[in-house]
Amino acid sequence: MIKDKNIILGVCGGIAAYKSVELLRLMKKAGADVKVVMTSSALEFVGELTFKVLSENHVCTGLFNSGDSSVRHIEWASRADAALIAPATANMIGKMARGIADDALSTMMMAVKAPVMICPSMNTYMYENRALQRNLDILEQDGVIILEPGSGELACKTSGAGRLPEPELIFDRLVKLFHPCDMKGKKVIVTAGPTREAMDPVRYISNHSSGKMGYAVAEAAEKRGAMVTLITGPVSIAPPFGVELIKVTTAHEMANAVLSSMDDADIIIKVAAVADYRPLAPRENKIKKDQMDSRNNSLTLDLVENPDILKMVGERKRNQFLAGFAAETENLIANALAKIKKKNLDMIAANIVGREDSGFEADTNKITLLSKDGSSKELPLLSKQQAAHELLDHILGKIKHQVLAR
Numbered sequence: 001m002i003k004d005k006n007i008i009l010g011v012c013g014g015i016a017a018y019k020s021v022e023l024l025r026l027m028k029k030a031g032a033d034v035k036v037v038m039t040s041s042a043l044e045f046v047g048e049l050t051f052k053v054l055s056e057n058h059v060c061t062g063l064f065n066s067g068d069s070s071v072r073h074i075e076w077a078s079r080a081d082a083a084l085i086a087p088a089t090a091n092m093i094g095k096m097a098r099g100i101a102d103d104a105l106s107t108m109m110m111a112v113k114a115p116v117m118i119c120p121s122m123n124t125y126m127y128e129n130r131a132l133q134r135n136l137d138i139l140e141q142d143g144v145i146i147l148e149p150g151s152g153e154l155a156c157k158t159s160g161a162g163r164l165p166e167p168e169l170i171f172d173r174l175v176k177l178f179h180p181c182d183m184k185g186k187k188v189i190v191t192a193g194p195t196r197e198a199m200d201p202v203r204y205i206s207n208h209s210s211g212k213m214g215y216a217v218a219e220a221a222e223k224r225g226a227m228v229t230l231i232t233g234p235v236s237i238a239p240p241f242g243v244e245l246i247k248v249t250t251a252h253e254m255a256n257a258v259l260s261s262m263d264d265a266d267i268i269i270k271v272a273a274v275a276d277y278r279p280l281a282p283r284e285n286k287i288k289k290d291q292m293d294s295r296n297n298s299l300t301l302d303l304v305e306n307p308d309i310l311k312m313v314g315e316r317k318r319n320q321f322l323a324g325f326a327a328e329t330e331n332l333i334a335n336a337l338a339k340i341k342k343k344n345l346d347m348i349a350a351n352i353v354g355r356e357d358s359g360f361e362a363d364t365n366k367i368t369l370l371s372k373d374g375s376s377k378e379l380p381l382l383s384k385q386q387a388a389h390e391l392l393d394h395i396l397g398k399i400k401h402q403v404l405a406r
């Protein structure tokens with residue numbers, strides 16, 4: 001989303017200024033054109049050359065020492081698609097709130113028309129200071145996005161709020177600015193990953209689900225402004241920023257989590273690959289080899305059916321949009337359509353699994369969106385992130401249609 005975008009990165013003087021270097025690297029890796037503006041205090045902490053090399057641009061360090069036209073602050077500001085200040089010191093926050101322009105960064109910020117995000121970072125007592133908080137309130141009212149600092153031990157050895165968030169989080173929130181906000185106010189529940197059903201304390205039954213598709217759906221909805229609860233089985237990927245994360249292991253735990261949070265949800269998307277069966281009587285101790293049937297070296301495990309969570313949600317839902325995923329290896333469309341009926345769904349994403357480029361562990365997916373009204377949309381092979389956005393576009397279209405038809 002930020003490829004080829006013009007971003008101003010303002011760096012103020014704070015010990016956390018070194019993190020802005022990594023932040024710049026993340027933005028450049030994503031294809032953004034980044035223009036760095038450093039205050040004179042920032043230059044005390046990190047060298048101009050580091051930012052110059054990494055940004056592949058001139059670094060602005062003052063109003064009058066740029067060596068060329070003194071209107072750089074206007075030119076960069078007018079071209080910017082977004083401006084980000086990390087770290088933002090109490091001094092810079094005060095200047096921006098009160099309209100003071102006495103250095104390159106504060107002057108440039110007065111001319112920026114694009115969205116502005118700031119990341120306050122300072123000692124806890126400074127952060128709690130009333131004047132600083134008043135200034136942050138003013139900036140918020142002016143439409144500036146404020147990324148709250150994290151808590152923890154600070155460089156000054158005090159502990160509390162004031163830490164600059166990690167570069168990955170700042171980068172993620174910057175990317176969010178470029179997404180449409182078309183899911184604002186919607187509560188969305190997404191399930192993802194596999195479930196695990198214990199055989200004994202060391203073994204379980206599960207499936208190959210990586211969680212990538214469900215996590216991509218949760219991330220896409222959060223980026224588009226939704227309040228997202230992600231109910232996830234055990235996976236090894238990092239959760240998206242900004243979602244409420246509920247970790248479960250078994251199908252029963254997933255069922256409890258979904259049923260207890262579904263009532264105020266607007267949209268429920270069940271991407272999880274729930275284990276259909278679980279061992280009837282998981283052993284308390286590890287199953288030993290000598291417990292096998294010695295006649296044919298076999299072990300018989302009795303399985304019992306797990307609750308069908310999607311079907312339970314389908315029976316209970318009221319005026320809520322319910323989407324499932326159908327993981328199929330054959331008869332894709334017929335099997336998926338049958339699941340819409342059986343589970344009372346509004347739509348299903350039919351998904352061929354077991355192929356290298358589409359399915360559980362792949363980074364891409366090929367899905368067909370089928371609706372209860374009989375319409376269908378076959379998507380090309382897409383990254384799971386792209387497929388997630390297509391899925392959400394489709395759901396929002398259907399919801400709009402339902403509202404208009406009412």
Ligand code: CTP
Binds near residue numbers: 275310323
């Ligand atoms: N699902 C569920 N609870 C289960 C099984 C499946 O909530 N016990 C949901 C999945 O999250 C998915 C949808 O049902 O959204 C379809 O899952 P899938 O595994 O494709 O189908 P099943 O219903 O399990 O049927 P089958 O195994 O016969 O294909």
